[in-house]
Amino acid sequence: MVxxxxxxxxxxxxxxxxxxxxxxxxxxxxxxLIGRRGRDAVRIPLPQIHLPRFRFGTNEPGGxxxxxxxxxxxxxxxxxxxxxxxxxxxxxxxxxxxxxLAELAQILGEELALPRIEKKGKRELRTAAERYAGIARVGxxxxxxFKRTYRRALRRQLAMGTYDPDNPVxxxxxxxxxxxxxxxxxxxxSSAAIxxxxxxxxxxxxxxxxxxxxxxxxxxxWLRSQYRNLDVRYIVHDAAAKEVDxxxxxHLRESGGTKIxxxxxxxxxxxxxxxxxxxxxxxxxxxxxxxxxxxKDTERCVELLRDRILPRVNQFGYGQxxxxxxxxQFKGDLDAALGQEPKVVTSDIPDRDAILESIRTFLGKGx
Amino acid sequence: xxxxxELRALKEEIETHARAYGLDFFETHFEMIDFEDMNEIAAxxxxxxxYPHWRHGMVFEQHAKGYAYGLQxxxxxxxxxxxxxxxxxxxxxxxxxxxxxxxxxGHSDFFKTNLWFGTTNRRMIDQMANHGVxxxxxIERVGLETVETFIDRCxxxxxxxxxxxxxxxARAAPHATDPARAAVDPPPVPRPGxxxxxxxxxxxxxxxxxxxxxxxxxxxxxxxCPAAPTRDVLGFxxxxxxxxxWQRDLLGIVRAEALYFxxxxxxxxxxxxxxxxxxxxxxxxxxxxxxxxxxYAETHAATMGxxxxxxxPYKLGLELWRDIEDRWDRGRHGPDYERCDxxxxxxxxxxxxxxxxxxxxxxxxxxxxxxxxxxFVTEEFAQKHHLxxxxxxxxxxxxxxxxxxxxxxxxxxxxxxxxxxxxxxxxMDMNHMNRGExxxxxxxxxxxxKFDEALETLxxxxxxxxxxxxxxxxxxxxxxxxxxxxxxxxxxxxxxxLSD
Numbered sequence: 001m002v003x004x005x006x007x008x009x010x011x012x013x014x015x016x017x018x019x020x021x022x023x024x025x026x027x028x029x030x031x032x033l034i035g036r037r038g039r040d041a042v043r044i045p046l047p048q049i050h051l052p053r054f055r056f057g058t059n060e061p062g063g064x065x066x067x068x069x070x071x072x073x074x075x076x077x078x079x080x081x082x083x084x085x086x087x088x089x090x091x092x093x094x095x096x097x098x099x100x101l102a103e104l105a106q107i108l109g110e111e112l113a114l115p116r117i118e119k120k121g122k123r124e125l126r127t128a129a130e131r132y133a134g135i136a137r138v139g140x141x142x143x144x145x146f147k148r149t150y151r152r153a154l155r156r157q158l159a160m161g162t163y164d165p166d167n168p169v170x171x172x173x174x175x176x177x178x179x180x181x182x183x184x185x186x187x188x189x190s191s192a193a194i195x196x197x198x199x200x201x202x203x204x205x206x207x208x209x210x211x212x213x214x215x216x217x218x219x220x221x222w223l224r225s226q227y228r229n230l231d232v233r234y235i236v237h238d239a240a241a242k243e244v245d246x247x248x249x250x251h252l253r254e255s256g257g258t259k260i261x262x263x264x265x266x267x268x269x270x271x272x273x274x275x276x277x278x279x280x281x282x283x284x285x286x287x288x289x290x291x292x293x294x295x296k297d298t299e300r301c302v303e304l305l306r307d308r309i310l311p312r313v314n315q316f317g318y319g320q321x322x323x324x325x326x327x328x329q330f331k332g333d334l335d336a337a338l339g340q341e342p343k344v345v346t347s348d349i350p351d352r353d354a355i356l357e358s359i360r361t362f363l364g365k366g367x
Numbered sequence: 368x369x370x371x372x373e374l375r376a377l378k379e380e381i382e383t384h385a386r387a388y389g390l391d392f393f394e395t396h397f398e399m400i401d402f403e404d405m406n407e408i409a410a411x412x413x414x415x416x417x418y419p420h421w422r423h424g425m426v427f428e429q430h431a432k433g434y435a436y437g438l439q440x441x442x443x444x445x446x447x448x449x450x451x452x453x454x455x456x457x458x459x460x461x462x463x464x465x466x467x468x469x470x471x472x473g474h475s476d477f478f479k480t481n482l483w484f485g486t487t488n489r490r491m492i493d494q495m496a497n498h499g500v501x502x503x504x505x506i507e508r509v510g511l512e513t514v515e516t517f518i519d520r521c522x523x524x525x526x527x528x529x530x531x532x533x534x535x536x537a538r539a540a541p542h543a544t545d546p547a548r549a550a551v552d553p554p555p556v557p558r559p560g561x562x563x564x565x566x567x568x569x570x571x572x573x574x575x576x577x578x579x580x581x582x583x584x585x586x587x588x589x590x591x592c593p594a595a596p597t598r599d600v601l602g603f604x605x606x607x608x609x610x611x612x613w614q615r616d617l618l619g620i621v622r623a624e625a626l627y628f629x630x631x632x633x634x635x636x637x638x639x640x641x642x643x644x645x646x647x648x649x650x651x652x653x654x655x656x657x658x659x660x661x662x663y664a665e666t667h668a669a670t671m672g673x674x675x676x677x678x679x680p681y682k683l684g685l686e687l688w689r690d691i692e693d694r695w696d697r698g699r700h701g702p703d704y705e706r707c708d709x710x711x712x713x714x715x716x717x718x719x720x721x722x723x724x725x726x727x728x729x730x731x732x733x734x735x736x737x738x739x740x741x742x743f744v745t746e747e748f749a750q751k752h753h754l755x756x757x758x759x760x761x762x763x764x765x766x767x768x769x770x771x772x773x774x775x776x777x778x779x780x781x782x783x784x785x786x787x788x789x790x791x792x793x794x795m796d797m798n799h800m801n802r803g804e805x806x807x808x809x810x811x812x813x814x815x816x817k818f819d820e821a822l823e824t825l826x827x828x829x830x831x832x833x834x835x836x837x838x839x840x841x842x843x844x845x846x847x848x849x850x851x852x853x854x855x856x857x858x859x860x861x862x863x864x865l866s867d
Contacts (some may be wrong), residue, residue: 008419008423013424054527056817062769065755065757066755070767158657221717254540
């Protein structure tokens, strides 16, 4: 009979949950994940609880290793993992796992108890995706599996006695060749578009932009896990609005007044031109510090939202970051005018720690 | 599940060959399990039943995630027990199973014959299950939280055991009521010499009587306990800390398990090397079919792989055993060989001694990693296997190769292995300042403790001892005293009481 680990594991998870929520927050607020997004994978450490012990501290020199290199050659790609770890002579080790964005989204979903999104769109349209999943004996040369082919050929040559260790040339025959093969998987087609709008007027400082950047990253990650196609567009505005690339979006700093309606008008035009609501799930998000030019412009905004944007989108999100200068009035105005509208979600983001809660507000409705 | 007929036949075959080579192992049982069970059992240190604790859940998650992401796979899992139990992963190919079985016979032989395993409990499977029952019973009585918190405290100090404990003769502490001690006369009170007529004034009889009584009291006072400093802090607490019965039982369980696992950590390089030596010998000389050669070579290479900047105990151990065998086969040792400075002669040195096999069997019986590395990592070995010392360069922040100097390599290797890389901490006095406070000393050898963590650990010790606890150590060579009372901790500068 073997004892089941479930109870101990559940207990461990419970302990970690008390911590992991903080840990996860730490991830969101540190912003270190975005930099590695290019490889489509980020590193998150496996949760571990280290009971305190008498152990050696930081003036501990490295250790002994094995390999080539002159003095001064760096020995480990990741000093954190390599240092103090002379080949497992020490008990402590931190295992880091590579997590794909899809998995990260799943963790986020679990942590925040996010519901799966109810999609609209062409349910009858299905798309197929191919995935390499096996090995075949025939195939195009471009998909030849080098290692497997080599092994088959080496094995055959050894068996035939034609392998010469002094001249280790291995020539594959046709029978030796192995190819990658793929399977098709069908899934319903669904597409989504995110339109990020940000106020870049003088009052939005770099800390405010960082908050927007982090929040946008997590929104992207989650929506990407829900939709096969994701289009992301970026709009900045002060007194006038324009579409920009992501780099500009996060770093541009303009000065001058704020006319939010300019952004909403551009957003509505982009939806009209590119994203027919019958085929697209549309998510506009607007971030600002809550200052607007005039009450008149705010009225114009409400009008644009009600007449042109809301009927076409899944949800409209407004996040208000706190700045030293902003009055923060816009959110109140928006709530007063459109508070009854289920598609409008507004959220206050006073600091980095509030990002997690704000994401829950935005994505918690499953729209 | 038991073995398939095919594997059972292979097992018999391997066993016969192993015995013919002179391996002396316990009866060895193999169980076929799938990867989920493997991860679970590995989380319990190889034992099917252990006491419940979240730590096992944590280890499980590591294994499970490591497996799921394809980062690691448990290659073999074998436990020191009589009979010896080992697990085979069902999804492995027959070739892999053969290799693992051959490897396991190496371990089984090592468990049975190596001196350091001599006093381990060979019925540990039963003992572990028994511990499980006891811990569960305590949980029912006093509650899960209470038991878990107490076990956490014990685990925080589980490395404070004496690794040489089995071979340390227990010295009975001299006791005050010991008749032999009571009979000893206290030293006489010195009397300043004086003329007779002055004696009465210089040495008044009442004062002399008082002084005599004081001296007598001193000799019969409780002697310092422990009589000599002890590294077995857990054993000491077990004996002297004011614990409730269930607490004493739990502390005893933690100590017993720590002592059971200690020899495996102390002989990791030797043991893994020995098992690898034998799987390699058995496979290449006896068990391998021609068409399996390439797959075997690949798996073997994978287990021997060296990450840059790390030491693989399988690889290091295997190479050391082979080196020893070769040196004793060709007589490449002893003063004649060492004095020879003709490199060409040295390289082709062969006395025809052929003592290699005998030598390695002898070494596997009496040594542990520290003595093994000390005796057999030679300068030639270090060069041949490209060993180096690495260190963090404070300027670049990178970990870099700093030296290939043989003395430094060996020093570093031995330091990391001494006391399993743990700082040496001893109990000096249980009645410090005559206030029942526990006084510990860290034998500082140039590397400082991690202070914040040490203070946390002291808090745990304080909770076990229930009186203030002190730890004497050094920082950058200057004496420090870490003290802990209730929730308060403090660090003071002191003059070390111990000379180095």
